[in-house]
Amino acid sequence: MLTVTELRAAVEQRLDETGRAWLDGALTDAATSEPRPDAPGPARWELDFASAGRHVRTPATGRPVTADRPGPDGLGPVDLPDAARVLILHAARADAPTVARLYAHGTGAERRAVLRALPHLGLFAGADAVPLVEDALRTNDTRLVAAAVGPYAARHLSPHSWRQAVLKCLFTGVPLSAVADWERRARGDGELGRMLGDYARERTAAGRPVPGDLDRVLAMTRALPGAPRALTREES
Amino acid sequence: MRIFDPHIHMTSRTTDDYEAMYAAGVRALVEPSFWLGQPRTSPASFYDYFDSLLGWEPFRAAQHGIAHHCTLALNPKEANDPRCTPVLDELPRYLVKDGVVAVGEIGYDSMTPAEDAALAAQLQLAADHGLPALVHTPHRDKLAGLRRTLDVVGESALPPDRVLVDHLNETTVKEAKDSGCWLGFSVYPDTKMDEERMVAILRAYGPEKVLVNSAADWGRSDPLKTRKVGDLMRAEGFTEDEVDLVLWRNPVAFYGLSGRLELDLDADDTAATATHEGNSILRGAPAAAPAER
Incomplete structure (x- = not known):
C-alpha cells in the first residue's frame, strides 16, 4: 500500500497543470478546515470530495482511458478520483462520524474512496468504521467489495465476518490480491477451510469450475498457526 | 452505429435489455429520475432511489459495457404530494455529484400550482449548479x-x-x-412517437439539436427504439453522419454542458469517435457554468 506522500506524488504525476492546481487547492482547504457544527450545509472540502471525479482526470490524449495500464506504483487512470478523495479525507483529518456520514451520502465512487481511505486515517486503530465495511460487503458491487477487504477489514473484522468476506470475494470474482493480509488471517483457520471445502464441492457438483484463488487460501488454512509462512510475498 | 440513449429508466429493465442494447450499439445512456409507478410517501424513499442511480445502476450498466449517467429531480406528479416536497431542500446535496448531468425530469403533469413551484425551483437549482435541465412535456x-x-x-x-x-x-x-431549446422525442410501441413519424419530423425540421430516446420504463416500451430509428433513417436516405448526429453527438453535446460526462469506451469505439470529434468531446464540453472552485 502506498503512503499518503507516495499516493499524492503518483496522482500529481498523472495530472495536467489544471488538475494539479485543483488538487492543491482542495487539499489546502481540507487541511485548514475547522469543525463547524453550527454551519449550514457541507464544508468546502466535502464538496471537493464529491466533485473530485470531474476535476482529477488524466489529460485527454486521444487514447482510450481504459487502454492505459496501471503504472509501476499500481495506480491506473481509473483510480485517480479514488486517490484524490483519499488524499482529501486524509488532509481533512476525517474522523469516524465524518467518514460514516460521507459514506452514507456517497455515490458508489465516494463510498469506495471512503473505504480505501480507512488505513490512512487516525481512526484506523479503532473499530468504529466496521459498520461501513460490513455495509459494503452486503452489496453486490464488486468494486465496493474489493475496497472493503483492505487493511482495515484485516485488522478489525470479526472472524465470522472476515470468513464470509473471503468467501464472497471468491464467489463474486474479486481477486485474492484485493484481500489485505489474507495469509496471516487464514493461517490455521479450520472453519474457513471447512467453508472453502464445502464451496468447492458445491461448484464441482454443479459442474462449474472452482476459482483458482480458492486452493491458495485453502492451503493456508491447513498451515499451522504460527508456522513459517507457506507462501512468500512474491508467490502470493 | 454508436448510440447514446438520452432518456431510459434502466432501474425498471433487466440484464437481457442491457445485453440487447449493447448488441444494438448503445454505449451510453442517461437515466432520469421519475415516478416509479407506485407513489412514494416519504423523502427517504427518494434518497434511496437517487443513491441507486449513483451507485448500483451505473455498476450494473458498466458490467454490460455501457456508460451510465443520471438526472435527478422531484418529478412533477409527486411534487403534488406535500409529504414528498422536502426532497427539494435535499436536492443540492445530490446535484454536486459527479454522475449527475442534468436536473430532471421536471415539467408538468396536471399543471397545478404545486407543479409550477417545483418546476421554477428546480430550474433555479439547475442554474445554481451549472447543470442543464431535462423538462418533459x-x-x-x-x-x-x-x-x-x-x-x-x-x-x-x-x-x-x-x-x-x-x-x-x-x-x-x-x-x-422556435424557443431555442434542445428537442427530445420518445419513441414508443403504442403511444408518443413511432419510427416512421420520427423520420418524417427529422426530414421536416432537420437533425440539429434533436435527441431521440426510448424512454423505456416499467410500461410497454422498447429499449431498442433508438436503433430502430437509426436504421429507418438510413433506409430513408439520411447519411451515417446525420444518424450519428442524432443518436450520439447531440446527446453528448447536451449532457456535456454539465462538464461531467465521462465516456470510457473500448478501444474500437473510441478510435471511431476520435475521427469525428477527438477524445475531448467524450468528456463533455467545458460547461459555461459557475466556477466550482
Whole structure:
C-alpha cells in the first residue's frame, strides 16, 4: 500500500497543470478546515470530495482511458478520483462520524474512496468504521467489495465476518490480491477451510469450475498457526 | 452505429435489455429520475432511489459495457404530494455529484400550482449548479403544457440552450424549436412517437439539436427504439453522419454542458469517435457554468 506522500506524488504525476492546481487547492482547504457544527450545509472540502471525479482526470490524449495500464506504483487512470478523495479525507483529518456520514451520502465512487481511505486515517486503530465495511460487503458491487477487504477489514473484522468476506470475494470474482493480509488471517483457520471445502464441492457438483484463488487460501488454512509462512510475498 | 440513449429508466429493465442494447450499439445512456409507478410517501424513499442511480445502476450498466449517467429531480406528479416536497431542500446535496448531468425530469403533469413551484425551483437549482435541465412535456393537454413550460423556462435563470424539452410530437415540435431549446422525442410501441413519424419530423425540421430516446420504463416500451430509428433513417436516405448526429453527438453535446460526462469506451469505439470529434468531446464540453472552485 502506498503512503499518503507516495499516493499524492503518483496522482500529481498523472495530472495536467489544471488538475494539479485543483488538487492543491482542495487539499489546502481540507487541511485548514475547522469543525463547524453550527454551519449550514457541507464544508468546502466535502464538496471537493464529491466533485473530485470531474476535476482529477488524466489529460485527454486521444487514447482510450481504459487502454492505459496501471503504472509501476499500481495506480491506473481509473483510480485517480479514488486517490484524490483519499488524499482529501486524509488532509481533512476525517474522523469516524465524518467518514460514516460521507459514506452514507456517497455515490458508489465516494463510498469506495471512503473505504480505501480507512488505513490512512487516525481512526484506523479503532473499530468504529466496521459498520461501513460490513455495509459494503452486503452489496453486490464488486468494486465496493474489493475496497472493503483492505487493511482495515484485516485488522478489525470479526472472524465470522472476515470468513464470509473471503468467501464472497471468491464467489463474486474479486481477486485474492484485493484481500489485505489474507495469509496471516487464514493461517490455521479450520472453519474457513471447512467453508472453502464445502464451496468447492458445491461448484464441482454443479459442474462449474472452482476459482483458482480458492486452493491458495485453502492451503493456508491447513498451515499451522504460527508456522513459517507457506507462501512468500512474491508467490502470493 | 454508436448510440447514446438520452432518456431510459434502466432501474425498471433487466440484464437481457442491457445485453440487447449493447448488441444494438448503445454505449451510453442517461437515466432520469421519475415516478416509479407506485407513489412514494416519504423523502427517504427518494434518497434511496437517487443513491441507486449513483451507485448500483451505473455498476450494473458498466458490467454490460455501457456508460451510465443520471438526472435527478422531484418529478412533477409527486411534487403534488406535500409529504414528498422536502426532497427539494435535499436536492443540492445530490446535484454536486459527479454522475449527475442534468436536473430532471421536471415539467408538468396536471399543471397545478404545486407543479409550477417545483418546476421554477428546480430550474433555479439547475442554474445554481451549472447543470442543464431535462423538462418533459405533459401527456395530457400537451400543447398548452408546452406553452406553459416554455413560459416558465423563459422566466428562469436557465437559458433555453441549456434546456431539453422532451416527449415532443408533431403538434409541439415547431414551438419548441422556435424557443431555442434542445428537442427530445420518445419513441414508443403504442403511444408518443413511432419510427416512421420520427423520420418524417427529422426530414421536416432537420437533425440539429434533436435527441431521440426510448424512454423505456416499467410500461410497454422498447429499449431498442433508438436503433430502430437509426436504421429507418438510413433506409430513408439520411447519411451515417446525420444518424450519428442524432443518436450520439447531440446527446453528448447536451449532457456535456454539465462538464461531467465521462465516456470510457473500448478501444474500437473510441478510435471511431476520435475521427469525428477527438477524445475531448467524450468528456463533455467545458460547461459555461459557475466556477466550482
